[in-house]
Amino acid sequence: MSTYPDVSRSLELYQRAGELIPGWTQLISRRADQFANGVNPIYAQRAKGSRFIDVDENEYIDWVNAVGAVILGHADDVVDSAVKEQIDRGSIYTLNSPLEIELAEELVNTLPSAEMVRYTKGGGEACAVAARIARGTTGRDIILFCGYHGWHDWYQAANFGVDPESGEYPFAGIEPIGVPKALAQTVLPFSYGNLTMLEALLDEHQGEVAAIMMEPARSELPPTGYLEGVQALAKKHDVVLIFDEVSCGWRQSIGGIQKIVGVTPDMTVVAKAMSNGYAMGAVVGSRAVMEPAGRMFISSSYWSENIGLVASITTIRELKRRDSETRFREIGEKLSAVLNQTIVAAGLKGACVGLHSNPSVSLEAPTGVNPRKISTLFIQEMARRGVHTYMSFKATLAHTDHDIQQTADAAYGALSVIKSGLENNNLDTLLVADLKKEPFRRQVR
Numbered sequence: 129m130s131t132y133p134d135v136s137r138s139l140e141l142y143q144r145a146g147e148l149i150p151g152w153t154q155l156i157s158r159r160a161d162q163f164a165n166g167v168n169p170i171y172a173q174r175a176k177g178s179r180f181i182d183v184d185e186n187e188y189i190d191w192v193n194a195v196g197a198v199i200l201g202h203a204d205d206v207v208d209s210a211v212k213e214q215i216d217r218g219s220i221y222t223l224n225s226p227l228e229i230e231l232a233e234e235l236v237n238t239l240p241s242a243e244m245v246r247y248t249k250g251g252g253e254a255c256a257v258a259a260r261i262a263r264g265t266t267g268r269d270i271i272l273f274c275g276y277h278g279w280h281d282w283y284q285a286a287n288f289g290v291d292p293e294s295g296e297y298p299f300a301g302i303e304p305i306g307v308p309k310a311l312a313q314t315v316l317p318f319s320y321g322n323l324t325m326l327e328a329l330l331d332e333h334q335g336e337v338a339a340i341m342m343e344p345a346r347s348e349l350p351p352t353g354y355l356e357g358v359q360a361l362a363k364k365h366d367v368v369l370i371f372d373e374v375s376c377g378w379r380q381s382i383g384g385i386q387k388i389v390g391v392t393p394d395m396t397v398v399a400k401a402m403s404n405g406y407a408m409g410a411v412v413g414s415r416a417v418m419e420p421a422g423r424m425f426i427s428s429s430y431w432s433e434n435i436g437l438v439a440s441i442t443t444i445r446e447l448k449r450r451d452s453e454t455r456f457r458e459i460g461e462k463l464s465a466v467l468n469q470t471i472v473a474a475g476l477k478g479a480c481v482g483l484h485s486n487p488s489v490s491l492e493a494p495t496g497v498n499p500r501k502i503s504t505l506f507i508q509e510m511a512r513r514g515v516h517t518y519m520s521f522k523a524t525l526a527h528t529d530h531d532i533q534q535t536a537d538a539a540y541g542a543l544s545v546i547k548s549g550l551e552n553n554n555l556d557t558l559l560v561a562d563l564k565k566e567p568f569r570r571q572v573r
């Protein structure tokens with residue numbers, strides 16, 4: 129393989145963005161430094177199904193899918209027709225839309241923890257609403273958390289307690305600039321899987337903790353009994369248990385990780401994939417926890433907008449109609465199997481690991497080799513072969529066997545380049561892109 133795709137238009141636009149938009153993009157995971165900058169495309173002009181076309185007219189198989197927000201496939205015909213019809217009827221009304229009740233009923237019938245529902249337009253915003261409701265309902269301030277829960281002050285304040293560079297929690301490399309220092313100690317992290325630590329925090333802050341907010345899973349299912357243990361502690365201390373299923377919800381199970389594990393939290397936050405690419409988020413929960421929200425000031429103009437509502441109703445119904453749980457298992461298992469074969473065929477040590485809804489290539493880096501060089505080279509060489517991905521893969525229902533085979537062929541090429549780089553000790557020469565950055569350390573991997 130000789131050349132790399134021409135991404136000069138993308139690079140030009142990115143430079144222009146740097147002059148106009150602080151931080152270049154609206155989501156950190158979209159920054160060029162999260163991929164192999166210099167080789168990966170940065171700007172797209174069209175997307176359909178499992179693929180997109182960048183602004184330089186290169187076509188890619190997409191395994192990022194708007195960081196998980198696209199689940200049926202880009203520009204899904206059924207969702208987009210429903211949205212277009214709704215646009216013709218009005219994207220927002222002066223009066224409230226019955227769609228709010230229709231989606232609430234759909235969520236109550238889908239998510240075990242849902243008895244009452246509030247809406248937002250994004251996941252972080254929904255987490256902030258959940259934190260407010262939990263604090264308002266209990267009259268307590270402290271939130272214990274384990275996971276990524278967005279950009280808002282209530283959560284980012286957690287970084288005051290740690291050294292952001294070396295600390296385990298929660299965002300190595302990201303300082304809480306602009307977050308009021310008065311919020312320090314109102315939000316405290318705990319380690320995933322460690323019930324002793326959680327119990328110690330609850331004991332230490334007896335009577336002060338409003339909620340435990342956590343991602344119940346991310347790339348693996350929780351250890352047996354872990355979520356049951358968290359729930360028992362929450363009940364013992366009379367604390368609201370909130371599952372943030374913004375990333376782990378929908379693909380593995382339409383009813384969320386809570387449905388698979390059989391642990392029903394008091395509240396759940398969902399967003400991203402629920403609307404297949406239209407802005408939407410929701411907080412759902414038991415009547416007891418949610419009802420007091422009627423007396424709290426939680427209010428925003430575009431939360432009543434119809435497009436996210438109609439997109440969510442249609443997406444959730446389509447996931448059910450298309451038997452998405454079986455299909456995601458099939459796609460994930462096929463992809464893992466062929467990637468495992470290519471790892472062996474390329475002569476590398478490693479495996480495709482993780483949930484079938486988010487398989488991830490994990491390669492053993494020999495001692496002394498920076499693993500980021502290997503991951504950047506993988507991403508670079510996949511992009512060179514028309515596949516846009518991180519080390520992990522988020523499928524949509526639009527991904528076909530042909531996409532999987534093409535991805536496996538590209539992976540064989542990419543992994544063979546890595547093998548040769550390791551053997552000849554010339555990874556640096558093979559890396560034509562900048563070394564990829566890690567934005568923040570995740571507590572739930």
Ligand SMILES: Cc1ncc(COP(=O)(O)O)c(C=O)c1O
Pocket residue numbers: 250251252253255275276277278279343372373374375376399400
């Ligand atoms: C678990 C979790 N919670 C919250 C968020 C924030 O959602 P959003 O980016 O829609 O604000 C994310 C985003 O990745 C997430 O993964």
